[in-house]
Amino acid sequence: MSATILQPGQIEAPAGSIPFLRLPERDEIFRERAARLRQLAPGHALQDFLLFMAAIADAQQAALMAFSSVPLPDEIRLALCREHGMPPLSAQGWQRDPAWHNALRKIAAQVKENATPASREALSRLEAMDGAALEKLADAVLSGQYSGADLAALPFIAAALQVYWTHMTTTLGAKAFDRIAVAQVCPACAAPPSVSVVHIGSSEGLRYLNCALCGTQWHMVRIKCSNCESTKDIGYDMIEGASGAVKAETCDACASYLKIMYMDKDHQVDPVADDLATLTLDLMMDEQGKLRSGPNLFLITDSDTPTP
Ligand SMILES: [Zn+2]
Numbered sequence: 001m002s003a004t005i006l007q008p009g010q011i012e013a014p015a016g017s018i019p020f021l022r023l024p025e026r027d028e029i030f031r032e033r034a035a036r037l038r039q040l041a042p043g044h045a046l047q048d049f050l051l052f053m054a055a056i057a058d059a060q061q062a063a064l065m066a067f068s069s070v071p072l073p074d075e076i077r078l079a080l081c082r083e084h085g086m087p088p089l090s091a092q093g094w095q096r097d098p099a100w101h102n103a104l105r106k107i108a109a110q111v112k113e114n115a116t117p118a119s120r121e122a123l124s125r126l127e128a129m130d131g132a133a134l135e136k137l138a139d140a141v142l143s144g145q146y147s148g149a150d151l152a153a154l155p156f157i158a159a160a161l162q163v164y165w166t167h168m169t170t171t172l173g174a175k176a177f178d179r180i181a182v183a184q185v186c187p188a189c190a191a192p193p194s195v196s197v198v199h200i201g202s203s204e205g206l207r208y209l210n211c212a213l214c215g216t217q218w219h220m221v222r223i224k225c226s227n228c229e230s231t232k233d234i235g236y237d238m239i240e241g242a243s244g245a246v247k248a249e250t251c252d253a254c255a256s257y258l259k260i261m262y263m264d265k266d267h268q269v270d271p272v273a274d275d276l277a278t279l280t281l282d283l284m285m286d287e288q289g290k291l292r293s294g295p296n297l298f299l300i301t302d303s304d305t306p307t308p
């Protein structure tokens, strides 16, 4: 048998066999995010912020690797969810295991040294909280109802919840999940996408929405609004002079936008890191009167954002 060398065009997925889901790589997701943040930080207007976010990502990776085993939906439940198009780890419906509090404490201990005075105070408040108070903050993050919550503490809660949900989805594996009734939210946890990513390699040119909570990516065709599914009047804006690796995909029908990242322009783009490094694009969209349709959980502000 002679070996055949495959040409790029031959290894693309044939129509009909597009992988619907891409789960994050458990061993790498947060470590690669930290590396990307450190790559983007030097000389950036938000250098110190990006470096602190890198420290959080490192702490998230360590917390994920050390995560204890927690209750997960059994095969009967998973099959039922697949059959009825429901997300088995619903961000708002899933009974959270307190194991995520340990992840939070680990992250807090690891990043405290490098935190700004305001963040350090928020971390001290978190350390003093009991489980019930932490669950209340988790409810705020996962419901998008932030009014009255301790805003400075929420990014750390979000970091720990990301670790918990990433632990659950990567433990179950891609086979556990299938398409759900609503195309605009994560098939694993029903959280909204934070951004979308156009891939290279075996998924060349395919666009995936990236879950803000568990990091799962699910396929959606391109030039389609990820919020209202309109395919008309979709536009693309970018920061003048930028590489074009990050654009805002805008929709006139629902006056919203979501960032879209192109790996062929920069194969190292990361859904969270590159989002944080392109806040100028969000300001530009705000000036155009367009609302961001999915959250970055590290950029929680006083106004409530779309519900995960
Ligand atoms: Zn998800």
Ligand SMILES: [Zn+2]
Binding pocket: 225, 226, 227, 228, 229, 230, 251, 252, 253, 254, 255, 256
């Ligand atoms: Zn729309």
